[in-house]
Amino acid sequence: MSPTKEDYLKILFELGGRTEQVPNKEIANRLNISPPTVTEMMNSLVKSGWVAYTPYKGSKLTREGTEYAKKLIRKHRLWEVFLVKHLGFSINEVHTEAEMLEHATSTILADKLEHYLDYPAHCPHGGAISVEHMDAQEVRTLHLTEAEIGVPVRISRIVDDEKLLHYFKNHDLKIGDPVTVTDKDSGLDLLTLHHGTSNKEIQISQTVAQYLFVEHI
């Protein structure tokens, strides 16, 4: 498996490809490549058994594809922990580094690294590290946009994208913070929430709020 193909599987996983069919365009957007390239690659991934692809509908990961993606994400997150905890990188910097290291990591290396890090449960962005816990986290957490108004929740995960991380930092939102959604305005694409620790009112875009995951307290 080439780094390129590994990244396709990972993106597919992140876009919900283990349960739903992901349209080509979403993959193309995420990876900044042209749609025909995605079609071509999906056919190739089908041939090697990682993906089930229905023309004009989209792609789903096979069981093998899902397993592969999870293992890759585990490596990615282990490196992130190492980079932040031991090398002193900031949370916003680690994604790019881990994006490369993940492809250069054997299973043995990942195992030894995990042992060395003392089996951390989450990456700096709140993502579950162990392959077994990834599904559980998926079930337990919900997008901030899905949280009911008035029900207190806790921020548990932030999708690790450079721009998003900056946006959330600028709005003083971080993992562990207790928040309560007080208003959702779809027309203005605005989500208003009450921030538990600072006791302040924060307004963020609903589009961006999709990438903030919370769980019930």
Added chain:
Amino acid sequence: MSPTKEDYLKILFELGGRTEQVPNKEIANRLNISPPTVTEMMNSLVKSGWVAYTPYKGSKLTREGTEYAKKLIRKHRLWEVFLVKHLGFSINEVHTEAEMLEHATSTILADKLEHYLDYPAHCPHGGAISVEHMDAQEVRTLHLTEAEIGVPVRISRIVDDEKLLHYFKNHDLKIGDPVTVTDKDSGLDLLTLHHGTSNKEIQISQTVAQYLFVEHI
């Protein structure tokens, strides 16, 4: 620069390409690729300024090529130190892992890793890590085959190749050991040496002894 091209530069460096012209065949042998592929790649490396190539004669690294190779080797060796000292890999295992990690390492990452490791002077195989010390080590050390008979020397570096490391381990030779060459037989390709610590006599092949570096005590 692709991992492939980076490895070409590194091999060129290891084969003496910063001072002498390295013939295509040697590169082809080392990388297990066909000679025509090497010709093609050398032309490409010339175009980007890393290599000076004389058809039918061989390739030399330019100043820029040499610098690039050294930086890559530094990354390789830093990872080796990390893998052995912190993750508990054996000296024989680390080369393959580092061979991949080196290409996934930004300068910032290398710098932070070096700091974290507390600026080690050598990799587990005795190779100098700092770019400044690489040249000095090159000047100071000599191939075991070049050591004069009767003059005591110390093993300071072993070329990190899986098979070679096994060979040396099987013959109870490791970095730091004081040895004295007692006989060299070119016909039989044999080199006899007296091992200072164990007080035993050891016989190894001269071909292989080329990959053992020593310095005067």
Added chain:
DNA sequence: GTTTTTATTTAGGTTACCCTAAACTAATGA
């Protein structure tokens, strides 16, 4: 229920990195 728009695929093309077979150059040695 057409028409228009959007998404996807097909067709054809490029570059990087690999190959084998054949031609050629350079070194060796009779």
Added chain:
DNA sequence: TCATTAGTTTAGGGTAACCTAAATAAAAAC
């Protein structure tokens, strides 16, 4: 010096991973 051999290059070809332009299918709008 001329023939053999070893090393290198040229010629031609393949796959992976990208692209644009054009054709086609599906969804949305009228």
